[in-house]
Amino acid sequence: MSELFFKHFELTRNNLLKTVAALDESIVDIKPEGFNNTLHWHVGHVLTVAEQFMFGYPKKSAHLPANYLELFGNGTKPAHWQGDVPSVQELSAQLVEQLKRIKEIPAESFSEKLKTPFLGQETFGELANFGIFHETLHLGQILAMKRVVQAAVTK
Template identity: 70%
Template sequence: MSELLVKNMELTRGFFIKNVDVVDESIVDVQPEGFNNTIHWHIGHVLTATETLLFGFPKNSTHLPANYMELFSRGTKPADWKGDVPSVSVLVSQLKDQLNRMKEIPVENFSVKLKEPFLGQETFGELVNFVLFHENLHLGNIQAMKRVNETVKNR
């Protein structure tokens, strides 16, 4: 199972990055009607949520700046952004680095029981699987926002 999980990490993150790389920079900060955030926010949110759930950010991980919690945590929005906001290209670079660190997680960690279940997930491996599910949900939002923004831009 652990090999399959690592393959899923590579597939999910690779597909996420591939899709984000083709988004026109002119639309990443446009919030289309009916959406709560922007493509830029979704990219940062996936990075920050993964770092939090898998690596204990901000307490146990120093791979991201502390202000990412204020920018990209659940419930935040670009309208409230203040200070230094990383560019999409910086976030993509950090996503690639994060994938490398994800692939270095020891296989035996996947079977470790969580101190408390998280959204029905009981082991670290199940949590990794949930993180990948979460990433795909946000990719769907990014793809939908991209289509809406491109349609509006081309009118």
């Protein structure tokens, strides 16, 4: 199970990184009509939620700054951002580093039962696979939002 997970996670993450690298910096903080957030927020959100799912952030992981939950956690939005906000480039570098750490997770971890099931996921492996779903969902949002923002900017 873990070998397939790592393969799918790496595929998804590399597609996300490729998409993010191709974003024009001038559009990453534009919130298009009909969307709740920006491209910048989505990149930080994917990083933050993956850290939560895979490493128990913020209680069990100190790899991301504590304020990432306030910036990119569920229910947050750029309109409420205060203080230092990492750039998309910084977030991308953290996504690369995080992928390396994910690929080092021991295979036996995937069969461990969660203390509390999360959205029907009962084992760490199920939660990890849900993380791929979550990341792919946001990759789709990023691709759609990029097209909407680019169309609005070129009018």
